[in-house]
Amino acid sequence: MPHGTRHLFIPGPTNVPDRVRRAMNVPMEDQRAPDFPSLTLPLFRDLKTAFRNEKGRVFMYPSSGTGAWEAAIQNTLARGDKVLMSRFGQFSHLWCDMAVRLGLDATIIDVEWGAGVPLDDYEKAIAADRDHEIRAVFVTHNETATGVTSDVAGVRKLLDAHSHPAMIFVDGVSSIASIDFRQDEWGVDLAVAGSQKGFMLPAGLSFLSVSEKALAASRDNRPKMDRCYFSFADMITNNDNGYFPYTPPTQFFHGLRTALDMLFEEGLENVFARHHRLAEGVRRGVAGMGLKLQAVAPQWHSDTVTAIRVPEGVDANAVLKIAYERYNTSFGSGLARLSGKVFRIGHLGDLNEVMCLAALASAEMALADAGARIELGSGVAAAQAYYRERHAAGAESREAAE
Amino acid sequence: MPHGTRHLFIPGPTNVPDRVRRAMNVPMEDQRAPDFPSLTLPLFRDLKTAFRNEKGRVFMYPSSGTGAWEAAIQNTLARGDKVLMSRFGQFSHLWCDMAVRLGLDATIIDVEWGAGVPLDDYEKAIAADRDHEIRAVFVTHNETATGVTSDVAGVRKLLDAHSHPAMIFVDGVSSIASIDFRQDEWGVDLAVAGSQKGFMLPAGLSFLSVSEKALAASRDNRPKMDRCYFSFADMITNNDNGYFPYTPPTQFFHGLRTALDMLFEEGLENVFARHHRLAEGVRRGVAGMGLKLQAVAPQWHSDTVTAIRVPEGVDANAVLKIAYERYNTSFGSGLARLSGKVFRIGHLGDLNEVMCLAALASAEMALADAGARIELGSGVAAAQAYYRERHAAGAESREAAE
């Protein structure tokens, strides 16, 4: 029986703020009450702000992010539709797998695990698609398995460059509300997020933010996949009045109200800046320990999760087990082909500098215990130096602003 | 801003016991931790006990009950499969609607709203199906919209009588864990339940209890519907080790642990007896007020929800609105064709006699305010008399047993 804080540094579920936990600890209520929409309608509105989606709408499903992936596909595509995808980690892999299983005709580009969406290859495929048969291009914004962030805006640019009408699907489960995301500006048609990451809620609710174009696609005459649970149409009929086609998890709505309030109080730009600062400290810490990232170049560095290569001869799974059992710390494991080679530090959501230092201190001990040659304190020191410097810079810029 | 308890008498979500709320108020945890299965594996085992399903298995989906309906169909049936259904209220109606939208070839028997599954008509259809083309027979165990309970065992008997191999699908969302349900004994193949009713949890988790035969059907060579999120196979691979194919809502598992403990501490038989006692008191109360039920005969009386006809000239929606605004009480509304004609008292889950009396007292006032001729106290008195008598009988039988 461990004592004290269970240190949670997985890339989701993330640490739910006390304020959100309090907000969710409510009695059940009547989801058909006359004043229920006064809770839900502002949530729909504010979620659109969080996605930077002015003209479309956001759906909330009682499901994991996987459910929202399926919702996106079922409502806008049909069996046999051509789509363009890429695979460079376990989550982009699973998305491809879903597409195939749901009957899409997917062109899947395999990329080194450690890089992201291959803009060049995508451009070639788009350029070659003269007849505009590709109905959708899929982008895993943040590949949680490798700690890699892709360039969504770049995909938009190349579609525009070729005047290609394909929709853009984005998996933003581990990016949205933590990393800059601009649905309208980037012309994203379907963006998937989950409650348990940047939205700082428990798992159990997914968000699907949909553009006008995607909504139109869901309504046009082409047949789509069979669906009921995830149907846009059923949702829209009810959501427009603040209600739901089936019993929604009302306690989540109270938590979401508070989570959105917290995001807006901090300011989304500041949320992103904080995630960047915390992440960069962790990366400095990893470098300070003499270790390498799974991300193959700085352009791919994720500000929500860092996948760390353990030294040759060390078993990353041993590091995880030691961290968990001796040091009350949960890190993310290496998934699929990365098992045993990588462990991951999730650094998103309700987090601060000293929590990141705790993660690094714990990782140093677990690595050393597992046989890695790590100078104790080296990672912590590198991160501390960076965090102090950023505070000094922040103080300076605040002073300059006065 | 109302004061005091918001009296919740809708047929779900039900009142979550304080003990369950406490149990769910946990920090997030690592759903891939080595000791996570010590939480989840006993839940799978104990859910089977709750469903009286010894040989099959139970799935837990992050979804509403509607999702579990869809899971049941997608995994075991194919487009064009013939099924036998009946419709006698809004929820059986919605299930039929789903079946049709998912492409099943459904024979739907319409029944008076106030009665339940028509065994005679089912028998005729089964008898006529010499070639055993009907793959599944659907039974809404408890129609929440009308307060009607159907005879699942009767469906089993008629299938057996005709040696018909069709699977039995049961919607037990508002019955299971509140009303007697015996999956193995009744040969039910797919039974759907939700967290927010008899299981006394918030909405957000659904349960699908599946027989060996249904599992075999999901695995046989016949093609089934496209699916990922609700796929049995993905679940089984992970569940067998205590894990999940996507992020599960771990806080629900802690709540479910406590809810199952509470059900077993009371004893399922006692849970059913309590529901019957409380329900019968409500029915006596309704009769005491001089009102009628939507259920057309005692054989259909539901022990979890009572749908009450308002007198001619009274608007049931006005009753609901008055109860909500003046008396802090939420009753269930009349759905679809029953709108304005019926209001419903949900009496399932964590409930006791005095709560039911409060419901009746509140209903009397709201009815009177809405123009009904109700003798104040008449419903309460009838229910009190019954509850006192049952306590006396209970005390007697306890004494006799000693």
Add this chain to the structure above:
Amino acid sequence: MPHGTRHLFIPGPTNVPDRVRRAMNVPMEDQRAPDFPSLTLPLFRDLKTAFRNEKGRVFMYPSSGTGAWEAAIQNTLARGDKVLMSRFGQFSHLWCDMAVRLGLDATIIDVEWGAGVPLDDYEKAIAADRDHEIRAVFVTHNETATGVTSDVAGVRKLLDAHSHPAMIFVDGVSSIASIDFRQDEWGVDLAVAGSQKGFMLPAGLSFLSVSEKALAASRDNRPKMDRCYFSFADMITNNDNGYFPYTPPTQFFHGLRTALDMLFEEGLENVFARHHRLAEGVRRGVAGMGLKLQAVAPQWHSDTVTAIRVPEGVDANAVLKIAYERYNTSFGSGLARLSGKVFRIGHLGDLNEVMCLAALASAEMALADAGARIELGSGVAAAQAYYRERHAAGAESREAAE
């Protein structure tokens, strides 16, 4: 193991609103943090508003109300000081007992249990005290044991009429924040309240609201009683800056913040009106059952607790036991000489009409089970009629106001 709501109708601790419970469920914090006063200073200010005490101050002690009684005496009086008291129930009895044990020279007037502070006798004693040796006059504003409210303003008037300088001590534990109380207007010098009654918090914090005159008395040259824990001076030094002389229960401060917000959102006048309305309904209910109150005349009726005489031959303790064991209901017991003759319904704090009807319905059954001849529903019906009438009147006056 009972199911459903434990119906709590004792005159304190009262039902803590969910909103307050949520607010109190906070991590511990540094009670010497630089921003801690931003929590505490507004509480001191708003408590003064709740007591209608503009010029004095309010102390918060980690203690029960008994502690605040002791604080009031220790800081302003000395052994041998003459005080005027009256005794007409268990709580006024205990206060007298404390005064004697702490060495005061108390003139104690015994009054029938069922009446309140005897203004005539007080006037005689004051008139006779030509040398102004009586330093303080004690008033139990609301005697919780008998359901009797006394006339504090009347005591002020008679002191003024005789130009007598005695301080007025008020036990307002079960009145303040529920019943009209005006410290400045009534010239009350020391008013005691507790967290667990009208302030809707758990037990554990007491409030002592002190006039300028009482503060001056605590500082003058006359020796006072020995004290440290309850010392005004230690508190003042620290409270002025928002801190405390010893570790305060910070979680209560968060709860108090919310409780005060709720009181002010409703408006104190409306809080008092609601308590009167709920109480009058309970009294009508008692009369409807054919029972009598312990309060001997309407002028003494308390709006926070009703003490009910059981019929001859019925044991009130049996009523309590039956209500608790069969009907999950806690009523207050008859204390001291009222044991077995009286049971009490507490109706203060976070309460509404239907909760009071539940209390009456439960009481009817328990009384009947204990052998009383009670027409079931009779009390409920009388209360319902009153509540409906008040709602109609309220609606009318709201309309007239528009």
Add this chain to the structure above:
Amino acid sequence: MPHGTRHLFIPGPTNVPDRVRRAMNVPMEDQRAPDFPSLTLPLFRDLKTAFRNEKGRVFMYPSSGTGAWEAAIQNTLARGDKVLMSRFGQFSHLWCDMAVRLGLDATIIDVEWGAGVPLDDYEKAIAADRDHEIRAVFVTHNETATGVTSDVAGVRKLLDAHSHPAMIFVDGVSSIASIDFRQDEWGVDLAVAGSQKGFMLPAGLSFLSVSEKALAASRDNRPKMDRCYFSFADMITNNDNGYFPYTPPTQFFHGLRTALDMLFEEGLENVFARHHRLAEGVRRGVAGMGLKLQAVAPQWHSDTVTAIRVPEGVDANAVLKIAYERYNTSFGSGLARLSGKVFRIGHLGDLNEVMCLAALASAEMALADAGARIELGSGVAAAQAYYRERHAAGAESREAAE
């Protein structure tokens, strides 16, 4: 508005475990219910175990520890009684101050702030007291202001050596349930503890563990101080049946139930060993940073709080302010004469290694920001080395035991 965990390293209130917070989040209940003693009687029994007090009894007061100090004195001593005390930090100072204010004739020995109870001086005073006029010897077991632990057993020995009948009073607020304490074996007569330290509860409840001899003293014919709120006799009459003389804070009892369960599940010896291990790591860390403790020699090292001297020229208050504002960390301040010279790390209660490393990492940054020459990571590294070594040793001894 800070994000993430507020890191709390003050020496109380300590971090309340989630399990305890959950246990305390209960509705109010009837403190006179027939089954209430089934909650409270085991608490009294188990508190005795925690104090190692077999024959005496433990009182629980709704108060801070200061209240229990006062209770100890009021019930067993009289104005003018001679007592022997020592003063070596802010809390022993305050206790002396209370003794004087309550009228005791206290011989107070001043000791360097950084050492503890002066056994030699105590022995001289005891030896000189031939007529046994000294009624009580006071021992601050753990001086929270300086991080110094005194030798209680040593005081027992010297009293025994001189066959002196004086009672021993112990302030164990920041030691009991964290550091070894043996009331019976050490012949302690009155031991004071508070809820918000080793007992891992919020502030608001104090414990006073009393020997048979002290109970006898409270009952003998000598007059004692005036008292009501803290009276042993009132408590005993009620506690013996599981009740209280005034409304107790029942929610604390549920939290205490869980806290005691946690202490016993871990085992008190293991609790003490954990506190020692965590504390020693912090001390290694402080040494690693090149800083000194306020405790002047290892014999005085406290396992619950470490007071750290900042380097010359650095303002400890600046360190505190920076830690709080930049790094979301609360440390304890230097009190009274130590203000500006010392900051304190509380390391007691629900705590683990990585939390202590976080405290050290945060302290390093705050010290450096405040101008101290600190090698970043140096303290963390020294503590990590120690923690890893202890885990290795622990693993070895566990293996040897198998």
